[in-house]
Amino acid sequence: xxxxxxxxxxxxxxxxxxxxxxxxxxxxxxxxxxxxxxxxxxxxxxxxxxxxxxxxxxxxxxxxxxxxxxxxxxxxxxxxxxxxxxxxxxxxxxxxxxxxxxxxxxxxxxxxxxxxxxxxxxxxxxxxxxxxxxxxxxxxxxxxxxxxxxxxxxxxxxxxxxxxxxxxxxxxxxxxxxxxxxxxxxxxxxxxxxxxxxxxxxxxxxxxxxxxxxxxxxxxxxxxxxxxxxxxxxxxxxxxxxxxxxxxxxxxxxxxxxxxxxxxxxxxxxxxxxxxxxxxxxxxxxxxxxxxxxxxxxxxxxxxxxxxxxxxxxxxxxxxxxxxxxxxxxxx
Numbered sequence: 001x002x003x004x005x006x007x008x009x010x011x012x013x014x015x016x017x018x019x020x021x022x023x024x025x026x027x028x029x030x031x032x033x034x035x036x037x038x039x040x041x042x043x044x045x046x047x048x049x050x051x052x053x054x055x056x057x058x059x060x061x062x063x064x065x066x067x068x069x070x071x072x073x074x075x076x077x078x079x080x081x082x083x084x085x086x087x088x089x090x091x092x093x094x095x096x097x098x099x100x101x102x103x104x105x106x107x108x109x110x111x112x113x114x115x116x117x118x119x120x121x122x123x124x125x126x127x128x129x130x131x132x133x134x135x136x137x138x139x140x141x142x143x144x145x146x147x148x149x150x151x152x153x154x155x156x157x158x159x160x161x162x163x164x165x166x167x168x169x170x171x172x173x174x175x176x177x178x179x180x181x182x183x184x185x186x187x188x189x190x191x192x193x194x195x196x197x198x199x200x201x202x203x204x205x206x207x208x209x210x211x212x213x214x215x216x217x218x219x220x221x222x223x224x225x226x227x228x229x230x231x232x233x234x235x236x237x238x239x240x241x242x243x244x245x246x247x248x249x250x251x252x253x254x255x256x257x258x259x260x261x262x263x264x265x266x267x268x269x270x271x272x273x274x275x276x277x278x279x280x281x282x283x284x285x286x287x288x289x290x291x292x293x294x295x296x297x298x299x300x301x302x303x304x305x306x307x308x309x310x311x312x313x314x315x316x317x318x319x320x321x322x323x324x325x326x327x328x329x330x331x332x
Contacts, residue, residue, distance in 0.1 A: 038062075038068045042061070063094075066094045069085050070100050072085055073085040073086070078223065078225075078248065079112065079113070083113060086101065086120055091123070097124065098124050105117035111143055114144055115143060115144055118136055118147050118151055122154060122155060126157070130155060130159055133152055134152065134163050137149060137167045142309070145176060146179060149164060150180070175307055175308050199236045199266075200233045203267075203303060207229075207230050207328050208229040208312050208328065209227070209229075209325055210324045211227060212323045213323075215320050223248070224248070225247075226248070227245050228244045228325075228328075229241065229314070231259075239262045239264070240262075244257075256276045257276065260273075261296075269300070269301050269302075271298075272298050273296070273298075274296055274297075275297075298317070299316045301314040301323075311326050312325050
């Protein structure tokens with residue numbers, strides 16, 4: 001009988017230890033499953049064309065969400081998706097998130113991501129990051145300067161206000177100061193240099209780089225990929241061009257188009273896109289024969305000036321695609 005009591009005393013703590021180990025194991029498995037579920041939830045949110053989720057929705061995902069968001073950002077090569085993820089991190093006053101945002105603001109080569117990271121740092125930490133945000137007031141990109149200035153303005157902090165006041169006295173770009181002062185900034189269309197409105201604007205000539213955004217094939221997601229548009233105006237109304245969409249992710253392979261049936265005047269053009277093998281740049285007679293067999297995608301484009309930048313806004317309504325590019329150089 002005594003031996004039985006000793007056995008029971010020994011067995012009880014052993015069972016407790018065993019149950020404790022089981023709980024830890026199940027918790028670890030549940031933690032991994034939660035991360036996977038979070039990634040799925042966030043991916044579904046990013047696939048919506050018109051985002052509706054706000055700060056409360058992102059915060060409701062819990063304290064592990066920032067880590068999942070950062071991992072998704074690092075695994076993605078879609079600019080639009082990365083932009084949304086940087087914006088999401090703004091709603092977490094989390095040291096790892098803020099440091100990650102700062103790293104992207106300092107290192108990314110894409111101005112749209114840099115500006116989003118700056119704004120998100122300001123939202124997450126407010127006036128605590130006045131010094132970090134202020135350094136971008138000297139950035140060569142005017143869009144980055146305005147992003148930093150607007151972020152400082154939203155801080156409602158006396159020190160940030162003084163920095164902003166000094167900056168406004170030094171800023172030489174009129175549209176930036178007007179925008180920060182709340183004055184109307186109207187977009188203006190570029191005028192041609194010729195006296196005839198029938199001539200194409202020679203400023204269309206050049207190499208333009210930006211992003212092509214279109215609905216994903218067979219899915220509700222929007223896909224974004226880097227694009228290069230090359231144009232050359234010849235004579236009064238002649239224009240030649242090609243559009244190259246770079247590889248993006250595993251599914252999106254490079255594509256190349258030639259611009260055909262182009263017409264227009266001043267800074268506006270219309271025509272069709274004809275897809276060509278991405279590796280072919282010169283147009284031989286054989287390639288022209290191939291063009292005739294390919295689907296023609298109508299487009300319309302315009303050279304405009306917005307916020308101090310010369311841009312080409314390019315639309316292909318039949319496939320719901322939009323291209324926005326800025327000049328990187330001139331054609332040879």
